[in-house]
Amino acid sequence: MKKLISLFLLLFLYNVSFSQELLATVQVNSQQVAGSNQQAFKVLEKSLKDFINNTSWTGKKLQNFEKIKSNFAIVVASRDGNRFTASIVVQAVRPVYGTTYESPLINLQDTRFTFDYVENENLIFNERQFSGKNLIDVISFYVYLILGYDADSFQSMSGTQWFQKAQQIAQNGQSQNTYDGWKQINEPRSRSILIGEILNPNMAQLRSSFYTYHRGGMDNLFNQDQTGAKRAIFDALMQLKMYENSFQQNYFFNLFITTKSDEIYNIFNSGNNGGIVLSDLKQLMILFAPKFTDDKWNKWK
Template sequence: MPKVKSFFLPFIVASLSLILAFLNQIGFAQEFNCQVQVSAPQIQQTNREKFQELRKGLYEFINERQWTNYGYKIDERIEGTLAITITQELSSDEFKGKINLVLRRPVYGTSYNTTLLNYIDDDFQFQWQEGEPLEFQEGSYGSSLTATVAYWVYIFLGMDFDSFSPLGGTPYFDKAQSIVNSAQGARETGWKAFEGMKNRYWLTENLLKSSYSNIRKAMYEYHRKGLDLMQGNIEKGRQGCLDALEMLQRAHREKPRLFLMQLVFEAKRDEFINVFSQAPPMDKTKAVNILKEIDPSHANDYQKILSAGK
């Protein structure tokens, strides 16, 4: 009998390996499927492979690291783009530049992806040299490069979760805030309150301040009770979007010109116009009035809603 068992053992092991590999393919993955780009068009480079290595390292840092305790199916991974443009080479291992950040979310029952964030972070300075591993540990600042990228990863997570459940992104905004706190002694900019009103410090401040929470609640309303319903019931879905605009209007009247509100409109402006261009006349008028009140510099764009479809 022992000989029979040993005879079948290799086949059993091989079968289990195939099953596990199959389950891994159809089962769970990391949270992100992010495109990563690194370019340095203004810098004369003798070693372009250096930035290719950095791009590869950042791709793995974002997409292959476990950022939450949740299991994501492969087709549930969060889609986004992180494009770094290096504008200055301060030394052989220190650089300045900007990060173009785009976060997308699928709309239920469609092939359409809606934009949750479209922002350029201009406060980006970091040190890195070839062969240096990209390491990050929660609760410590470490390097500016990984701290900044991890910060935006947590913002991506928080905004994605907020769009599926009311204030669902709070744990990830808390993690981003923890990075901000640990960066208060850093020499790099973008982390401190006094450096300007549109930076990483103020974004997490806006996101976590309870008196501004209507903006985040509106994003849930807009996506789950608005866009996600439009494929099956366009009137009900559009009403959800209009309810979300009214929530944004209330938030605007309580505190105008918030950085977070500006980010919402940078991401959603064109979509707002598309959503309400085919609405009934009364809804068009209400939407246009709200949009022009919150975002007056683009009033002419919103005015086009009234004539659309005629």
């Protein structure tokens, strides 16, 4: 009997200690929907949180500290029966080795988010076909996008398998003509365009720089001597000069620059840059992100 109890406790502790791949928070803001049943939005919020955190997206069991911290913030603009029109902000961060600092992986807003939802319905993901309601499809797409970004930051190009999952979801979404946000034409910054750019061989350098930026740079940035880490980040960013004539309409590229702009500015704003020619990086960042020229790049000394 004692052996059975010990075995039960061991299995219980194993299940408590291990969980799925994401640690996500979810917010559903329904303030714009006057007179609507607010309880339905609370149920939706909890259902989405459980769906994201409890679905086995990769088949791996991870300890709590290994899970990817992410946030899904949905703002509902209108409701017509069971159809909702909304926007969604998707964010994820990555821990930096030896510190409590978390580096942003992705921070985007998707304004083409219409979906159908019935209170208390089961949310079940099927990668082989479109759900017909668009809710779990959009959420699942961004989950795999986050998994891909995270994997790429730890091992060069290792996010491909998860990006391909996202691409399959996008292709499923394109197969219907009911919901916006999946088209490859006449919808700038669509989900299909984003994942297509990520997997385009022409963007391999950006993905390679993304890896070097994090593993060679950020994970060593908090050493006593920051020279090598800053040089790795500088070199990774300067490698992106190859896109100077093609980045303007590239969603993937501009998303990287926007997500990382604050971090890049802060890294090189310390005045201790180990002989790096900061003016070269400044010139490049003014080209890539001119909207930040006055409040960031021109402040570098």
